[in-house]
Amino acid sequence: MTTPIDRRTLIRGAGALALARTLPAWAQSGHMGLAASPGVLSGESIALTIGTSHFSTGGRSAHAVTVNGTLPAPLIRLREGQRVRLAVTNTLKEDSSIHWHGLIVPFQMDGVPGISFPGIRPGETFVYDFPVRQSGTYWYHSHSGMQEAMGLYGPIVIDPAGTDPVAAEREYVVVLSDWSPLHPHLQMKRLKQEGGYFNMQRQTLAGLLAGRGQPLKERIDWGQMRMDPTDVSDVTGSTYSYLVNGHGTAENWTGLFAPGERVRLRIVNASAMTNFNVRLPGLAMTVVQCDGQHVQPVETDEFQIGIAETYDVVVRPAEPRAYALVAEAIDRSGLVRATLAPRAGMAADIPALRQRPLLTMRDMGTDMGGMDMGRNGVIDLSQPASSGGHSMKMLDPAVAPQVKMGPGVATLSPMPADRTADRPTGLEEVDHRVLTYAELRSLTPNPDARTPTRSLDIHLTANMERYMWSFDGIKLSDGAQPIAFRHGERVRVTLINDTMMPHPIHLHGHFFELVTGAGAHDPRKHTVNVLPGGKVAFDLTADALGDWAFHCHMLMHMHAGMMRVVTVRHEEGTGA
Missing domain, CATH: 2.60.40.420 (Cupredoxins -  blue copper proteins)
Structure with a gap:
């Protein structure tokens, strides 16, 4: 007898198949760490092909730009002191490129069209050839046509020529990213039409009166300036799904551990537009590397990782339970939860989003004593910066004589800290x-x-x-x-x-x-x-x-x- 399958089951199954097709082996859930992960690209000659795929997560799906058919792209693992040749073939109908973010290479190999090379035209192959002069955690991405936002990014791990000062029994790469089915060029168009287009947390009159912890004077000041203290991120969770190694929260990327092990997490922020706050509730993190460079170990409970930064941290889970790895967008419009667990199939709790942050006068680089409230106590930012009565004292060109004043400069900070x-x-x-x-x-x-x-x-x-x-x-x-x-x-x-x-x-x-x-x-x-x-x-x-x-x-x-x-x-x- 055939069991009937409803539409929801079909959609869920199709999403799982799409995820399985586009994820590289290193990014899949439940493996035993990088040492046991198949599919890592290494050696002196590596072939990469830029193409298109379909990607879906969290009920959203769209066209993606991928490398070797995967999102994220393959993990490249090299060794300090070796030489590497990376043959990159572009099968797109538009130009493409790859930039090796943080790697010290000859400028002709840096991969920025119009600056260091002409780009890779459709159907062509460009060979990047350079010595590996460093070790640490890095990543690579397109520098063409906003392809980075559509999936063209992947991690690089470079092992040191000598002894690694970081001691760990297990390691994982954790690539954070943001994903939207809305094409980035269309996102840009929307932002040009309205700077706060994606901000669904804007200040309301009720919120302004309630204050949410903001002093009354500050609330009045922000209202007079016609500025919104919730304007923290341009593109938000209203269109983005947030991902760990290509997994949304429901897909629950899981890294395994044995209790008492030191687990090294190589965390890369490969987002297009999202700074993340990262924490593992119940687990202290020891930061051991930043941007691929070793630092003196420092223990913390949370850190903010800017777009394109990398942090290596070591955690030591003692209990045989699931721990949440949480990356929350800094505007609190969304988060992604992954799991560290002693066995596959476990899922850590999903924390509630914390209260949205509100900007303060410190974020303006001044206090109200250094500001001209303009006509009738209102600053009109729709006018050019040099528009007389509608400007701020912060716009005094003497503050920064090298700045070209005009409609593109709304404020200058007279007291940046x-x-x-x-x-x-x-x-x-x-x-x-x-x-x-x-x-x-x-x-x-x-x-x-x-x-x-x-x-x-x-x-x-x-x-x-x-x-x-x-x-x-x-x-x-x-x-x-x-x-x-x-x-x-x-x-x-x-x-x-x-x-x-x-x-x-x-x-x-x-x-x-x-x-x-x-x-x-x-x-x-x-x-x-x-x-x-x-x-x-x-x-x-x-x-x-x-x-x-x-x-x-x-x-x-x-x-x-x-x-x-x-x-x-x-x-x-x-x-x-």
């Missing part, structure tokens, strides 16, 4: 330990102890209502001049965030040392999340000749103009 010791957005008041950049210290002294010979300020600028993003008020497409460094020079760069959102800023081809007060042990990074109204200083040794991308890693911000080219050249006439 060093926020490297601040808890990041949304985690200011939680009742447990939260990692800050100031707690990160490099495991070994940094290789270049020279004092910088010059300094450079770069403003992160925007008109959020018009969805205009830039560095120093100039979009890349508006003729922004390259940022020039002499080969080998030591420069202190200060990033000043004049917007109300955190920005993960990434420099290709280099590592830099965040200036946190740790001296020779300042943490080395390739991406830094600059908090709203804050500033971050880093010391850079410009040791990589060539042209390099420098940009916000929020994909829509980069495409809207928050990007520049960094050039590193020999000093003229010296040849050195």
Whole structure:
């Protein structure tokens, strides 16, 4: 006798088949860790094919851009000191590319069309060939046509040539991402039409009056400015499904452990637009690596991982029970729960979303004493920044003479604070330990102890209502001049965030040392999340000749103009 199958069962079964088809072996649930994971790509010659697939999760499905037919892309595992040739074939009907995020490679191998190479045309193969000069956790993604948001991203693990200072009996790669069936170009169109299009948590009159913990004066100030303190993320859980290794919460990616084991989690934020807050309730995390660089172990309960950052943590689950691995979007519009468990089939509890965060005057880089409320006490951000009575005192060009004032610059922060010791957005008041950049210290002294010979300020600028993003008020497409460094020079760069959102800023081809007060042990990074109204200083040794991308890693911000080219050249006439 045939058992009737209802429509819901058919849809659920089709979704499971689609998931099984598009997941690589390393990302599948319930295996015993990377040491036992099949399908890892390694060796001196690796072939990758960029193509299209169908992907579905959480009741949402759409066209995806994949590598070797999988989302996420294959895990590439290399060893420090080897050489690798990666032959990348593009079967799409449009140009594509792959950038090796955080890897120190010759600039011709960096994979940014229009800057370091022409891109990979349809039907063509490009061979990336470079020595592996480092170890740690990294990742790769497209730098073409917003393909990264459609699935073209994957992890890289590089084993050290010598002894690994991180001791663990088991390890997993944990790739966090955001997925939407709405094409990223259409998302951008919606944001251009209305900056808060995807924000379903906007302040209401009832909420404004209720306050939700906000002081009355601050509520009135925000109302007068016609700004919304809930404007934390551009693209939200209203369209995104949040994923761990390609799994939504219902699909429950599970990593196995034996009680008492030290488990290393190599966590990569491969999202297009989402900064995540990461925690494992009931398990302390020991941070041992950041952006592929070893740090002195520091124990914490939660950390914020900016887009494109990586963190390696070690956990030691003692009890034979399921533990939740939770990645919550910083605007609290959604989360994804995965599970660490002693056996397959177990599922940890799904925590409730925490209360949405509200921005404060500190996130504006000022207090109301430094602000001109304009005509009738209202700041009209629909007017250009230089529009006389509708502007803020923060727009005084003397604050930042290098910034090109105009409609793309709504605010400048007259009092930006060093926020490297601040808890990041949304985690200011939680009742447990939260990692800050100031707690990160490099495991070994940094290789270049020279004092910088010059300094450079770069403003992160925007008109959020018009969805205009830039560095120093100039979009890349508006003729922004390259940022020039002499080969080998030591420069202190200060990033000043004049917007109300955190920005993960990434420099290709280099590592830099965040200036946190740790001296020779300042943490080395390739991406830094600059908090709203804050500033971050880093010391850079410009040791990589060539042209390099420098940009916000929020994909829509980069495409809207928050990007520049960094050039590193020999000093003229010296040849050195």
